[in-house]
Amino acid sequence: MRDDETGSYWQQISGRAISGPLSGAQLSLILSDELTFAIWKAEQPEGTVLLPVSRYASEYELKDWDVRMGQRPVVIDFPGSGMTPRDLILGIRLESGSRAFPYARVIQEKLMKDRIGTEPVLLVVGPDGASVRAFRDRIPGLDGEPDFYRLAADSPAVMKDAALMMDSPSGSEWNFQGCAVSGKCKGLCLERIPMLKDYWFDWRNYNPQTTIFGKPGGKTP
Numbered sequence: 512m513r514d515d516e517t518g519s520y521w522q523q524i525s526g527r528a529i530s531g532p533l534s535g536a537q538l539s540l541i542l543s544d545e546l547t548f549a550i551w552k553a554e555q556p557e558g559t560v561l562l563p564v565s566r567y568a569s570e571y572e573l574k575d576w577d578v579r580m581g582q583r584p585v586v587i588d589f590p591g592s593g594m595t596p597r598d599l600i601l602g603i604r605l606e607s608g609s610r611a612f613p614y615a616r617v618i619q620e621k622l623m624k625d626r627i628g629t630e631p632v633l634l635v636v637g638p639d640g641a642s643v644r645a646f647r648d649r650i651p652g653l654d655g656e657p658d659f660y661r662l663a664a665d666s667p668a669v670m671k672d673a674a675l676m677m678d679s680p681s682g683s684e685w686n687f688q689g690c691a692v693s694g695k696c697k698g699l700c701l702e703r704i705p706m707l708k709d710y711w712f713d714w715r716n717y718n719p720q721t722t723i724f725g726k727p728g729g730k731t732p
Contacts, residue, residue, distance in 0.1 A: 524709070524717050545708050546642040553671050554688065589715050593726055596712035602721070603645055603706050605630050609721040611714055616725060617643055622661040622676055624648060625724060631656045632704060637687045638673055643708075646689045646701035653680055653696075 512521040519531030526538035544551070551558065563571060573579075585596040594600075599614040607628025617623055618641065623634040631648035648656050658679040672692045674684035683694030689701035707714070715721060 522717075524707070524713065540705060542703060542705055544642070544644070546637070547639045550637050550639050550642050550687070585710075585712050587712055587716055589712065592711070592715070592723065594711040594715075594723065596710065598711040600709060600711050600714055601634065601643060601645070601706050602709050602714040602718065603627060603632060603704055604718060604721075605704070609718040610724060611711065611718075611721050612724045614643075614708065622659060623724075624659065627722075633659060633701070634706075635675065635687060635689070638675065642687075643706070644687065644689065645704040645706040647704060648701075650678065650680070650696060650701065651699050655680075657681075659685070 512523055513519070514521070514533075517532045519528045519533035519536070521528050521538065526540060528534050528536040581597050583597075588596050594611075594613075600611040601614055601617055602609065602611050605627050607630045610625070610627045612623065612625075612634060617634050618636055621636040625632050625634070633646045633648040634643055635646065636643050648659075650657050659676045660679065661676050662674060662684070671688070672686055674692050675687055676685050677683065677694075678685065678691075678696070681695040683691040683696035683699075685691050685696075685701070689703060691697045691699050
């Protein structure tokens, strides 16, 4: 990215200026979601949608952009990791380390508990079976790391307060927003963790010390 004011160039994935008068400056990260429209609309019924600008319609990418991009070759690769360059991953970077979670496996398992360095994390798939959020695996006010279990019968409806999982310490039920909707913990919410959906080669390029969920030792070459 290049800003018009100073002509500095910025890395898209890190938000850091890499050349120009502002070299070394850092943009602030804003927590964001990659959701299906159904979930977003259920959570934000009064939200507005950014529509295309008709006079620039010819310059927009086609709807199958992701399919075509997934077939394009890459200029860098990291053989020996057990991943292909354009494998989709969910990347989390904390002070204690960084970790790549294969997107397909997260979707399959629906609820994934792990640890990044010293931090316990929880990845939760939404009721649409496609959207994913990450949380710190700690319940405010309770000691230790709780175990969460996916409820056996997911509601087919995409609702804001639909319970998706239950914790073992209190038996409370929690929704996709990370908030307890019933039980002893009702009203409490887990802390969200920023997460990036990315191609493996891109994530590995900017996170050389990243580990990979499900790989022996979790290490990369």
